[in-house]
Amino acid sequence: MKAVVLDTDDQFRISEMTEPVAGPGEVVIRVGYAGVQYGDVLVRGGHFPIPRPFVPGFEAAGEIIAVGEGVDKARIGEQVVALIGGGAYAEIVTAPTVLAINASGVDQRRAAGFGWVTPTAYDLVHTVGGVRGGDSVLIHAAAGGVGSLAGQFAAAAGAQRIVGVVGNPGQVEYARRFGYHEVLTRDQFPEVLGEETFDVILDPIGGPTRIASLARLAAHGRIVVYGNIATFEPVTVSANDLLMRGQSLLTYNSNLASQTHPQRLADSAARAMALVADGSVRIDITAEYTLADVETAITNLASGVTHGKSIVHIG
Numbered sequence: 001m002k003a004v005v006l007d008t009d010d011q012f013r014i015s016e017m018t019e020p021v022a023g024p025g026e027v028v029i030r031v032g033y034a035g036v037q038y039g040d041v042l043v044r045g046g047h048f049p050i051p052r053p054f055v056p057g058f059e060a061a062g063e064i065i066a067v068g069e070g071v072d073k074a075r076i077g078e079q080v081v082a083l084i085g086g087g088a089y090a091e092i093v094t095a096p097t098v099l100a101i102n103a104s105g106v107d108q109r110r111a112a113g114f115g116w117v118t119p120t121a122y123d124l125v126h127t128v129g130g131v132r133g134g135d136s137v138l139i140h141a142a143a144g145g146v147g148s149l150a151g152q153f154a155a156a157a158g159a160q161r162i163v164g165v166v167g168n169p170g171q172v173e174y175a176r177r178f179g180y181h182e183v184l185t186r187d188q189f190p191e192v193l194g195e196e197t198f199d200v201i202l203d204p205i206g207g208p209t210r211i212a213s214l215a216r217l218a219a220h221g222r223i224v225v226y227g228n229i230a231t232f233e234p235v236t237v238s239a240n241d242l243l244m245r246g247q248s249l250l251t252y253n254s255n256l257a258s259q260t261h262p263q264r265l266a267d268s269a270a271r272a273m274a275l276v277a278d279g280s281v282r283i284d285i286t287a288e289y290t291l292a293d294v295e296t297a298i299t300n301l302a303s304g305v306t307h308g309k310s311i312v313h314i315g
Contacts, residue, residue: 003090004294005053006044012295017055020087020094022068027075027082027100032108034088035059035081035115036289036310037145038227039255041302043086047232050086056294057088057312059115061108064100071097079104081111083119083258083269089294091315098262101269105277113145113283113309114276119269120226120254121149124202125157127268128252129224133158135199138216139180140164140209141229143171143307148178150202152281153272155179163198165189167304174307177284190216197221207231220246226253284308 005015022028034057042048043056061081067073081103082088082095103111124146125131137154141147142164154162164180165188166172175183184192186205190212197218203210204227214237217223237249257265275281286308289297293312300306 001091002291003055003087004057004291006056008052010044014291015053017090019092022066022071022094024069025071025097026068026094027064027071027080027097028066028068029060029062029080029082029093029095029100030065031060031062031088031091031093031314033061033112034312034314035061035112035117036294036297036301036306036312037116038229038301039116040298044298044302055087055090056298057090057093058084058086059112060084060088060093060095061103061111061114062314065092067097068094075100078102079108079111081114081273083116083254083265085255085258089291089312089314096262098266099258099269101266101273103273105273109285109288109311110276110283112311113285114273115145115309116254117145117309118149118272118276118281118283119265120252121146121153122272122275123254123257123265123268124224124226124252125150125153125200128250129200129202129222131157131159131200134160136161136163136197136218138163138165138198138201138213140201140203140205140213142166142175142178142180142183144204145309146204146226147202148175148284148308149281151175151179153275154200156275156280159200163193171307178282200224202226204228205230206235207233210235214249217245217247222248222250225249225251285311287311288313 206228
């Protein structure tokens with residue numbers, strides 16, 4: 001089979017590889033499309049200690065063609081999107097059966113776009129952030145894959161006011177399509193908000209943005225941290241200060257959840273998939289690449305050129 005390999009010299013190459021075989025509790029998927037996500041950027045940058053050569057790609061949409069021991073054979077032929085730890089940029093991949101999410105209600109392109117970002121956005125809003133009717137919500141990286149979905153989930157949860165923050169002026173009009181009442185650029189945040197505070201803030205940026213966001217939390221507000229796009233430098237927070245205002249700083253790590261509580265992640269993914277299938281939530285696929293263009297796709301995501309969701313056509 002053909003696969004994209006990230007080699008020891010940091011170069012991406014298309015290689016011929018032996019097709020993987022399902023182990024116990026696994027399924028084999030013929031991949032139609034793969035999603036591009038920030039984990040690809042982190043792997044390329046060496047932030048994950050993964051031995052190379054390595055086949056990247058963490059979101060595979062396609063058809064189950066075989067199953068391993070302990071898996072119901074009735075799953076063969078099922079259309080799924082798999083949330084995996086690598087290997088999606090290949091014609092064939094294996095996945096844990098619990099994280100091969102039924103995607104029969106959507107086409108393979110949308111299933112690839114669904115990827116990790118949709119259950120992540122669902123959990124940020126519903127499971128961790130606990131957005132309720134009447135809440136005010138601030139979402140950073142509002143034009144990204146997670147941000148474009150989180151705005152929609154917050155609206156569906158009954159948020160009264162949803163403000164998005166994007167990286168540059170070219171992304172403002174794009175982000176407005178996804179449930180935001182107001183969209184700011186990062187250099188406008190937080191000054192143009194006056195004294196406004198928020199019940200829930202979603203922050204994948206880090207650094208000074210995180211500090212400024214903490215200052216914008218309402219009493220009993222929740223800030224949810226789920227990435228460090230700008231910097232990995234730590235931010236120090238006083239638990240005493242949070243306590244005095246009843247505030248909470250929460251974190252979310254979907255990759256860790258897939259290892260420690262995979263069924264919980266799968267349940268969130270299934271609920272999110274139902275909302276996508278019935279049209280309540282829209283996945284916006286803005287770019288489609290080929291296997292030969294995987295490096296370009298990852299570079300565009302890392303540089304902030306990408307908005308919405310990018311996918312790779314496998315076969």
